[in-house]
Amino acid sequence: MSPRIVPARTDAVRRRATPLTITVDGVPVPGADGQTVAGVLLAGGRLSWRSGPSGAPRGVFCGIGVCFDCLVTVNGERDVRACRRRACDGDVVTTQSREPGEER
Amino acid sequence: MTRNTDARARHTGGRPRHVVVVGAGPAGLAAAAAALRAGARVTLLDASDRPGGQYHRMLPAAYEAEDNGRLHHGWDDFERLRTHVQSHPRAEWWPDSAVWALERPDDTTSAPHVHVLRGPADGTERYRSVLTPDALVLATGAHDRVLPFPGWQLPGVFTAGAAQALAKGERVVVGDEVVVAGSGPFLLPVAASLLEAGSDVLEVLEANPASTVLRGWSRRPWELAAQSGKAAELAEYTGLLARHRVPYRLGRAVIEARGDGRVEEVVTARLTADWTPVPGTERTVPVDALCVTHGFSPQLELPVAAGCALSEGFVQVDDAQRTTAPGVYAAGEITGIAGAPAARAEGLLAGWTAAGGDPSDRTVRDVVRRRDRGRAFAARLAAAHPIGTGWPGWLRPDTLICRCEETDYRTLRAAAEDPATGAPRAVKLGTRAGLGPCQARMCGPAVADLCARRAPDSAPAHDGLAPDRSVPERAVPGLASASHHRRPVAQPIRLGELAASPGRPPEEEGEHTDER
Numbered sequence: 001m002s003p004r005i006v007p008a009r010t011d012a013v014r015r016r017a018t019p020l021t022i023t024v025d026g027v028p029v030p031g032a033d034g035q036t037v038a039g040v041l042l043a044g045g046r047l048s049w050r051s052g053p054s055g056a057p058r059g060v061f062c063g064i065g066v067c068f069d070c071l072v073t074v075n076g077e078r079d080v081r082a083c084r085r086r087a088c089d090g091d092v093v094t095t096q097s098r099e100p101g102e103e104r
Numbered sequence: 105m106t107r108n109t110d111a112r113a114r115h116t117g118g119r120p121r122h123v124v125v126v127g128a129g130p131a132g133l134a135a136a137a138a139a140l141r142a143g144a145r146v147t148l149l150d151a152s153d154r155p156g157g158q159y160h161r162m163l164p165a166a167y168e169a170e171d172n173g174r175l176h177h178g179w180d181d182f183e184r185l186r187t188h189v190q191s192h193p194r195a196e197w198w199p200d201s202a203v204w205a206l207e208r209p210d211d212t213t214s215a216p217h218v219h220v221l222r223g224p225a226d227g228t229e230r231y232r233s234v235l236t237p238d239a240l241v242l243a244t245g246a247h248d249r250v251l252p253f254p255g256w257q258l259p260g261v262f263t264a265g266a267a268q269a270l271a272k273g274e275r276v277v278v279g280d281e282v283v284v285a286g287s288g289p290f291l292l293p294v295a296a297s298l299l300e301a302g303s304d305v306l307e308v309l310e311a312n313p314a315s316t317v318l319r320g321w322s323r324r325p326w327e328l329a330a331q332s333g334k335a336a337e338l339a340e341y342t343g344l345l346a347r348h349r350v351p352y353r354l355g356r357a358v359i360e361a362r363g364d365g366r367v368e369e370v371v372t373a374r375l376t377a378d379w380t381p382v383p384g385t386e387r388t389v390p391v392d393a394l395c396v397t398h399g400f401s402p403q404l405e406l407p408v409a410a411g412c413a414l415s416e417g418f419v420q421v422d423d424a425q426r427t428t429a430p431g432v433y434a435a436g437e438i439t440g441i442a443g444a445p446a447a448r449a450e451g452l453l454a455g456w457t458a459a460g461g462d463p464s465d466r467t468v469r470d471v472v473r474r475r476d477r478g479r480a481f482a483a484r485l486a487a488a489h490p491i492g493t494g495w496p497g498w499l500r501p502d503t504l505i506c507r508c509e510e511t512d513y514r515t516l517r518a519a520a521e522d523p524a525t526g527a528p529r530a531v532k533l534g535t536r537a538g539l540g541p542c543q544a545r546m547c548g549p550a551v552a553d554l555c556a557r558r559a560p561d562s563a564p565a566h567d568g569l570a571p572d573r574s575v576p577e578r579a580v581p582g583l584a585s586a587s588h589h590r591r592p593v594a595q596p597i598r599l600g601e602l603a604a605s606p607g608r609p610p611e612e613e614g615e616h617t618d619e620r
């Protein structure tokens with residue numbers, strides 16, 4: 001089991017879900033307008049998308065832009081904190097790994 | 105204070121004072137409102153695209169939620185306050201605006217210049233602005249403090265704040281079979297949010313034993329009664345936990361997370377009063393997510409950059425919320441962890457005095473009282489939920505201490521114990537602990553704590569790794585020497601952005617902008 005999004009139609013906050021699609025390493029992943037890139041990834045069933053220096057998987061840890069575990073490349077921009085960036089329809093997200101000794 | 109628009113204008117050379125407020129959480133928003141009331145011109149900015157901070161984290165505008173308030177406490181007051189500030193003619197609201205540096209002017213009596221990057225988080229095409237206010241209010245809040253434990257780097261292990269931010273901020277739920285563990289009252293709203301979203305909260309574990317928690321909470325009960333809003337909120341969470349039959353266990357902690365590529369189970373154990381795990385009390389619990397927090401660490405890079413003195417790990421402020429740096433005021437969790445109502449009271453006072461208001465003015469007497477109660481509440485929280493000194497008992501040689509650099513306990517201990525490398529800076533350079541992308545925000549306090557125990561005779565405190573002699577026997581949340589907060593760049597900036605000269609965004613041309 002993995003993270004999920006509360007479906008808009010049963011959500012007690014009574015909200016709208018305007019669909020959007022991003023691609024992650026070339027694979028289309030659906031989300032809703034307003035979600036963060038991390039939110040789209042998590043709700044799409046991915047718990048990890050980056051690897052630490054040893055190659056071990058990482059995803060979201062702090063959720064508010066402090067730990068830098070969730071870094072992705074968005075439309076060619078490296079090192080974007082997925083938990084802070086809102087997803088835009090058509091965003092091309094590629095995952096990154098961190099090589100030993102690399103500064104970021 | 106917000107209803108009273110009887111502005112007593114405080115002028116500097118005929119112009120209203122310009123107050124810049126960094127952070128639009130409970131503290132910053134209140135500061136903006138109070139500064140407006142005192143007659144100032146206000147620029148309120150936040151790295152986020154919506155006001156509210158961590159406590160009143162709003163759903164995205166695109167969700168068009170009809171009832172965002174049901175996820176919150178005090179929502180109507182918040183909506184009123186933010187609408188008042190955002191629509192005020194003397195106020196400017198800058199969303200998506202990250203302050204990446206503060207620069208102290210040559211003239212040492214003026215407020216620092218505020219360097220801002222505006223645009224989507226970590227984007228390459230953000231523009232730089234520089235604000236030169238008459239006074240600066242810092243209200244940058246805090247983030248979860250998590251002590252390292254075996255497996256804490258596994259995907260599916262989240263800070264409690266992350267679970268809360270995802271649930272409140274975009275309705276994403278971190279898992280369906282969740283353990284919430286660590287220490288502090290914050291465990292309760294996190295469990296409540298998960299329950300609200302239909303997840304199964306298997307148990308809530310408070311590491312401190314009942315004796316410690318009760319001693320902290322029952323001392324001077326009138327202080328608690330004075331925080332009635334917060335007490336009612338906590339009682340509501342406790343009721344919810346009871347209704348869902350979620351056990352709240354004291355004196356127990358998660359000492360390990362296990363799984364193949366993600367968390368699949370956690371090991372919990374009973375702790376002694378000082379948080380030493382008791383052998384033979386381990387239990388294994390299958391989970392699909394773990395939420396953990398051991399307290400909060402204040403976001404101190406901006407106050408440190410402004411030259412504000414710290415006291416016991418927080419920004420030192422006087423009775424009027426002035427820091428020791430000229431023209432700089434501080435409010436909210438950066439001055440102490442006391443929850444949203446206290447942050448609001450501090451913000452009101454900080455904004456008022458930053459705008460030139462008299463802190464002894466009759467109209468702010470009630471605010472001062474609330475602020476004082478908030479401070480007393482903060483002291484109680486710290487007493488009820490301390491971090492025990494025995495926590496390294498759950499570490500193993502291969503436990504990661506620094507998540508970014510994957511420095512393990514064995515390596516850190518060896519470096520700290522070696523007389524040749526035991527000096528704090530050498531430990532850091534030799535092991536790379538704290539040198540990764542997060543710049544020690546996550547591991548800084550733990551590394552400082554571990555090195556202090558390991559190298560009793562090492563060099564004096566001038567670095568994040570040095571022993572903190574002001575707390576010899578007991579570690580306190582967020583408490584460590586100031587230096588692991590020293591980051592010349594408070595928020596990531598790209599080289600291209602650094603090279604571009606600050607300018608003003610086209611739509612910002614006008615009398616309100618201060619970019620020079």
Ligand SMILES: Cc1cc2nc3c(=O)[nH]c(=O)nc-3n(C[C@H](O)[C@H](O)[C@H](O)COP(=O)(O)OP(=O)(O)OC[C@H]3O[C@@H](n4cnc5c(N)ncnc54)[C@H](O)[C@@H]3O)c2cc1C
Nearest residue numbers: 127129130131151157158159202203244245265436437444
């Ligand atoms: C993730 C998280 C979730 C929380 N959820 C709850 C909860 O549900 N219930 C509860 O009782 N308590 C919660 N808390 C505790 C919470 O911190 C306080 O109750 C309250 O929000 C503190 O108010 P504040 O104004 O001091 O700071 P915050 O609310 O944290 O506001 C600080 C603001 O400053 C901004 N900021 C920081 N640095 C910069 C910068 N360099 N440039 C621009 N802007 C910046 C941030 O984006 C943020 O919006 C949470 C804490 C965290 C970390």
Ligand code: FES
Nearest residue numbers: 063065067068083
């Ligand atoms: S999850 Fe920590 S920075 Fe994004």
